[in-house]
Amino acid sequence: MKDVAARAGVGLKTVSRVVNGEPGVTPDTERRVQEAITALGFRRNDSARMLRKGRTASIGLILEDLADPFYAPLARAVEEVAREHGALLINGSSAEDPERERELALAFCARRVDGLVVIPAGADHRYLEPEMAAGVATVFVDRPAGLIAADAVLSDGFGGAREGVAHLIAHGHRRIGFIGDQPHIHTAVERLRGYRAAMAAAGLPVDESWVSLGGTGAERVRAEAERMLGGERPVTALFTGNNRVTVTVIRVLAGLPRRVALVGFDDLELADLLSPAITVVAQDPARLGRTAARLLFRRLGGAERVPRRVELPTQLIVRGSGELPP
Amino acid sequence: MKDVAARAGVGLKTVSRVVNGEPGVTPDTERRVQEAITALGFRRNDSARMLRKGRTASIGLILEDLADPFYAPLARAVEEVAREHGALLINGSSAEDPERERELALAFCARRVDGLVVIPAGADHRYLEPEMAAGVATVFVDRPAGLIAADAVLSDGFGGAREGVAHLIAHGHRRIGFIGDQPHIHTAVERLRGYRAAMAAAGLPVDESWVSLGGTGAERVRAEAERMLGGERPVTALFTGNNRVTVTVIRVLAGLPRRVALVGFDDLELADLLSPAITVVAQDPARLGRTAARLLFRRLGGAERVPRRVELPTQLIVRGSGELPP
DNA sequence: CTGAAAGCGCTTACAG
DNA sequence: CTGAAAGCGCTTACAG
Missing domain, CATH: 3.40.50.2300 (Response regulator)
Known part of the structure; x- marks a missing residue:
């Protein structure tokens, strides 16, 4: 970005404006910046952007096995809702191992995902309390959380x-x-x-x-x-x-x-x-995933407060x- | 981290050392830092870390549909290999739409994934050339890339x-x-x-x-x-x-x-x-995924040079x- | 063994 | 309409 600014003969902030389509740039200036961008092959670094903005526009999904025909449609549905909200999906399979679930969840939190959808393998999720307190929206699906109060979307x-x-x-x-x-x-x-x-x-x-x-x-x-x-x-x-x-x-x-x-x-x-x-x-695994993801984003939007438990019917x-x- | 350093009465670098288990810290100093970490509920921000380190330890996978019983095991296999290399998996379904494939791929690149595993929907992947030139290791699976030279892992x-x-x-x-x-x-x-x-x-x-x-x-x-x-x-x-x-x-x-x-x-x-x-x-979808992911990490390690085409047998x-x- | 300074690549809050 | 300074949270390269 610095290089682009130098080449276009403008300040950093102006490059930022052009890259983000913000108003307040002369057509002429904009053209010069665009030229520099193409010439230098500049591509905005979204990671850096998110470090500054605070939100990463990504959510994590932890399930037992991505390849299981029951969980795969659930994952797809979560992805779809994430997409509607402009978020990317990070994915992890716990292989029904509580330790691995924990590792994944904490790794996702260390990356500062905005939220977590968890199909829990373990029975004790107190390790997530500091993360949730720090603002990581968390929704459990298919099985409830253990030993903490949290949203859960379950089948009956x-x-x-x-x-x-x-x-x-x-x-x-x-x-x-x-x-x-x-x-x-x-x-x-x-x-x-x-x-x-x-x-x-x-x-x-x-x-x-x-x-x-x-x-x-x-x-x-x-x-x-x-x-x-x-x-x-x-x-x-x-x-x-x-x-x-x-x-x-x-x-x-x-x-x-x-x-x-x-x-x-x-x-x-x-x-x-x-x-x-x-x-x-x-x-309905897709519905489970969809419901959980929507709840997650509602919580991220600040609309929800108390942990909710949603139960979906079977057929x-x-x-x-x-x-x-x- | 600044708060931790202040509370422990040490410099930033010392906190960094403790957090990363680097040597050269007195047991006593280490204890003080650890206490501050727990007291403050400090959790290292891996995104910031990666901004500085250059690599994000994440790879992107683009496939047609995560819920498809053919692709789900492939995705799981990619995840497994990523895990072995300490990398996280970001996932996206193109729904067989070239435009959506492109959006996903570029979004992943903007996040600076280290590599990309792509089951292409489109027939023209020239849009990826700048990214690949910039160092994003890319392997195509199931179908070859269009109009560019790139690794491909295919079934016969x-x-x-x-x-x-x-x-x-x-x-x-x-x-x-x-x-x-x-x-x-x-x-x-x-x-x-x-x-x-x-x-x-x-x-x-x-x-x-x-x-x-x-x-x-x-x-x-x-x-x-x-x-x-x-x-x-x-x-x-x-x-x-x-x-x-x-x-x-x-x-x-x-x-x-x-x-x-x-x-x-x-x-x-x-x-x-x-x-x-x-x-x-x-x-063997799992083998396709495994092979592709391994090739990706070999390329990230700098071992590969010329684009390779691997063909797996059917049964x-x-x-x-x-x-x-x- | 320890830490101050600079920098990763962006945005925010201002000032002009 | 435009930009300089500070800062997001970390690590690197040094110096002591």
Whole structure:
């Protein structure tokens, strides 16, 4: 910029005016500055600009895995809202590791992102309190923050799971298995609560061997499904706690001679083309992301005060697998 | 930092030393500085740091759609490599719009990203030449750059499509349809070339009504598939040019009374569970991303000079749909 | 072991 | 309409 000013024979501030399209520059001066800019290949350094302005026009997004078909549309929606507000998106995958979540969040804050959208891996977010106090707008999505008061945008996992399980019960099932994610994950627990509520509402007992929370790795899920489907009194239906669990269970069921009912939490791309087509309790990941990002920017605009908790409904999509008889 | 220095009764440089773990500070001084840091809640501003250091330790990724199941793993892989190099990832979706690609790329450059990984939407990347000359390492993935010399990491779309179509021919098909993406997209053209090469190698004529390039929207693809499968002399097999086309065609075929052979370019999550299971020519999106990002950092390290073009193999995965007889 | 000065590339608040 | 000075928050190159 100094070079441009020198070459155009003007002051720094005048170059700044031209670069930012501010008024108060003679057409002639402007032309000279423009010429210098092109001749020197000047490109404004936005980092320097933002250092001075205070806001970086960027927000950070921390999720579990950018490649997960559930989170990818959520990320895209956040990006879209950021774009509408002229902000860029910095992205990080925590790989479900609380330490990595923390590192990413603090790295983003060190870069002075204006805000943070977090799908938390950890259960203790007190490390973010100084950052939030310093003005970093923070919204949690999919799972609430741990041990601090903060905005959260969640799906109604309890209600959704309850509805899905009630659907199986309505189709005659009494022995229903539940395979979900790890017990320290909020969504896993909520969905299990929904399962229990539906069973209780129907006056059905729950044999604890029908319930399994744990990693979503294929081996574990396969083993648990086979266990529940084997033995003397196997379950006649399964409710799966998320998309990854569902995919593995579909594979297990495909290898079985008899047909077993299944309702899965989360929709899958080709679910309608399988036979039977898979009945699911669908979330709207893009809407989750959009809602969270909008809340973030509203907070940045100073409109919000008290932490808000938004809960989005789920939708039961009936396709066939959930209507199979016992 | 100034406040910390004042409170600890030391100079700025000493605070800097403590914050960065540089040697040459008495344990006692260090303790005083640390106390001031905690008391004041000091957090180093990495943006300011990078302004001074010259490198921002961040790279930009521009792709078509973060939510696309093909690009999401690619993005994740880029992120992973960036992380290994201590860099953050800024992300942008071009929505297949050249103007938006350009805006994103220039916005990233204005933030002074160290490098750029680009899945191009446009066909003219001369706008990036000044940036590259100014030192922004740039690697194109999935599709080559237009009108400039630059690194490119591509899949062997020609070879992959040729192999897939040859597979259909080997199973007795003579009338094979090709439905692909828009003709200005490099990968679409390459895959069509592969189709033609396979047909020519088998001495088969290609009726131009069997070939359709255009948008991947469901309506168009559905119409084209139905057109090719209708009429007096319908095709007996289809080769689809990418994952989105494949999904729509699977839906069309599912509604048909007869079974039509299908080989799709790109793998799909539940492809093995459909009946018939879908035979595909698979790319490895994570490997594409990893390769591109590694090349980028090698270039940043100054190891590379001349633009390189890397081509990764595809893999024919035989599952059933491609082996159906005419 | 420690720190004052200059500078990274911009904008802000003024003054003319 | 135009520009000089100060400052955003850090690091670099020195000097002591």
